[in-house]
Amino acid sequence: MTSILEGINSTADVTLSDDPLERVIGQQHAVSLVRSAVAQRRHILLCGAPGIGKSMLARAAYSLLPPPKEEIWLQRNPSQPDRPFVKATLVEAESCTNESPAEKPELTYIRPETLPFEIAAKMGYRCPACGAFSFPSQSVCMDCHGPKRSDWSEPASYHGLLRELSVISEPAQTSVTRIEGTYKLTYRRTFDDAIMVLHEREFDIETPQIENDDNRVLVSRDSSRFVHVSGSSPVELLGDVKHDPYGSAESLGMAAHLRVVPGAIHEAHEGILYVDEIASLGEYQKHLLTAMQDRKYPISGRNPNSSGAAVRVDDIPCDFQLFAACNVEDLPRIVPPLRSRIRGYGYEIMLNSTMSKSDQNMQDLVYFIAQTIEEDGRIPHLTTAAIESVIKVAEEMASRLDGQRTAFTLRLRELGGLVRIAGDIAVQDSEDLVLSEHVLKAETLSRGIGNGENLGHYPGRNREISKSYGDYFL
Ligand SMILES: Nc1ncnc2c1ncn2[C@@H]1O[C@H](COP(=O)(O)OP(=O)(O)OP(=O)(O)O)[C@@H](O)[C@H]1O
Ligand SMILES: [Mg+2]
DSSP, X not given: OHHHHTTOSBGGGOOOOSOTTTTOXXXXXXXHHHHHHHHHTXXXXXXXXXXXXXXXXXXXXXXXXXXXXXXXXXXXXXXXXXXXXXXXXXXXXXXXXXXXXXXXXXXXXXXXXXXXXXXXXXXXXXXXXXXXXXXXXXXXXXXXXXXXXXXXXXXXXXHHHHHHHHHHHSOSOSEEEEEETTEEEEEEEEETTEEEEEEEEXXXXXXXXXXXSSEXXXXXXXXXXXXXXXXXXXXXXXXXXXOOTTTTOTTTXXXXXXXXXXXXXXXXXXXXXXXXXXXXXXXXXXXXXXHHHHSEEEEEOSOXXXXXXXXXXXXXXXXXXXXXXXXXXXXXXXXXHHHXXXXXXXXXXXXXXXXXXXXXXXXXXHHHHHHHHHHXXXXXXXXXXXXXXXXXXXXXXXXXXXXXXXXXXXXXXXXHHHHHHHHHHHHHTTOSSBOHHHHHXXXXXXXXXXXXXXXXXXXXXXXXXXXXXXXXXX
């Protein structure tokens, strides 16, 4: 153990990664599958004991997603008020919050020779007739002596004359836009022989909508697209329409499009829908499956006695990536078509509840302790002796909870709890560092509460898990 702690005096000397996926300890297999799942937008089922990093993996995966491209809007339908229109509008990439400035297109300067021919002619760098180069300030081609603007040769109508007069003083446009692939490129003359190229956003972006009585945003670009669902409420999952005693009656009631409540499936559009304890969704798993297949799902009022039941909005986009979590014993309660969909278009991952006793894994535990302190922000760092004590507890937990004698636990929520209690005791003792004795006291304290069972340990059940399901994959 000493070799792992060589060169450090406390956890303050440990350098931590900023990559949220690298901060997940002991689940390398899951981490690499999650990385490829995010790249391919695949669904994931995470299975395993409590507190081993299921939610943490899903949140880390979200940080890898590009910013959303669409906002979802609802619009009043004057001819059928109970059937509001839905519209997905593209948002400007540069206004999205999680875009790093480095990803913004850079300005480039080019020389006139590299301009496309027609742009060079329009900007006055080339003669449209013979193609010779000259400065835009020269209105006549030095080679063929013709006018450099093709429209000068148009009949000299009154308008043509005016145009001619104005272009004589300024013979070329200073800025020309053209569409290339999905980009608008604007070439702007900065000085005579250099042109600035502005890579503009994708050109089919619409002008931003404005909320008013007729239009409202249902899922905005600023809302987090990581949506956590737990429990079995269909309203939370699929959305609803609020009741109004006057229904959608003009000028009395609240218009239908204003009463629609988005479901988690809609709020997670282009993001991640994290469903904890997926089996507890019961029959609504089938609705979830339909939404996953169709990538759009209607919202209607769920209470038949409410005026909301009369309202329905079809085809609301919900193109989410599902991260579902469950315990092993709940696997049979996941409806077969949903599991088959996840298997076919994603991954089922069994997370480890222990890791072998190697130097690398010991090192990872040290990272974990340092992470816990950084995230808590209120407790002092651990001395190396205190780190050793936590590592011993990790070993003891693997044996007690999972029947693994030469392993470390990965029930890291609990191990983190122990570190935090030890930190609090050190603070009470006015110590600058957490000492080994604080860790031992913390352990006795947590055991005193009920020998582990009351803290969410399920020894019998978890021994069964590790026996029947091997390391991580179903
Ligand atoms: N593999 C891990 N690596 C690093 N930290 C972890 C890991 N597992 C758990 N933790 C720590 O424990 C906390 C709780 O973990 P998390 O909420 O992800 O567990 P979970 O598997 O979702 O549990 P539950 O089944 O109760 O929802 C995390 O915020 C993190 O601090
Ligand atoms: Mg969780």
